[in-house]
Amino acid sequence: MGVAVCSLKWEAARTGSQRIVYDSDGYHLVRFPYEESEESYDPWGMHDPGKAYPDPESGLIVPSHDGWGTVSALVFWAPDSRPVEYRARFVRDPLGSSTGYDSTATTDSAPTGGNQFRTYMWQMFVRKDTPLGLKVTARASGDVPVPAALTLAEFKLAVQTDVHVPE
Numbered sequence: 001m002g003v004a005v006c007s008l009k010w011e012a013a014r015t016g017s018q019r020i021v022y023d024s025d026g027y028h029l030v031r032f033p034y035e036e037s038e039e040s041y042d043p044w045g046m047h048d049p050g051k052a053y054p055d056p057e058s059g060l061i062v063p064s065h066d067g068w069g070t071v072s073a074l075v076f077w078a079p080d081s082r083p084v085e086y087r088a089r090f091v092r093d094p095l096g097s098s099t100g101y102d103s104t105a106t107t108d109s110a111p112t113g114g115n116q117f118r119t120y121m122w123q124m125f126v127r128k129d130t131p132l133g134l135k136v137t138a139r140a141s142g143d144v145p146v147p148a149a150l151t152l153a154e155f156k157l158a159v160q161t162d163v164h165v166p167e
Helices: none
Strands: 003-011 067-077 085-092 102-109 116-126 132-140 149-160
Touching: 067 085, 067 132, 085 116, 102 116, 132 149
Parallel strands: none
Antiparallel strands: 003 149, 067 116, 067 149, 085 102, 085 132
């Protein structure tokens, strides 16, 4: 059983906080520069290091194989009293460059009394060359996106490559 893996990590300590800039869907595509570190790993070439952070394409993992994919993410939000809800979703083709925007596994949560740390995981069929992204939003009452910032984010894909992907 073959598995292809891509692991990305971004942290504010290297580049400063990542300000949330909302797309037309009210979400922000989290960006990831590819930097050699203990968490960044990409021997299958699924994250283009030529797409410089903070270019939107620096937020993409492009599967190198068709298969059964497990996507996971870690998000640390900067302390802020405005949001009453945090959301995240995984999106196939978040920039609309191949198969069309297709979000899945949207998750929402209320702020806790301390810092806002979130983890997410989902499993789905993935296709070679259909990009995947992690999108997040912070919402105020009335479902209105509010300015917010991230201090750390990780985005990972593991593709089980010997699985038949239905058409």
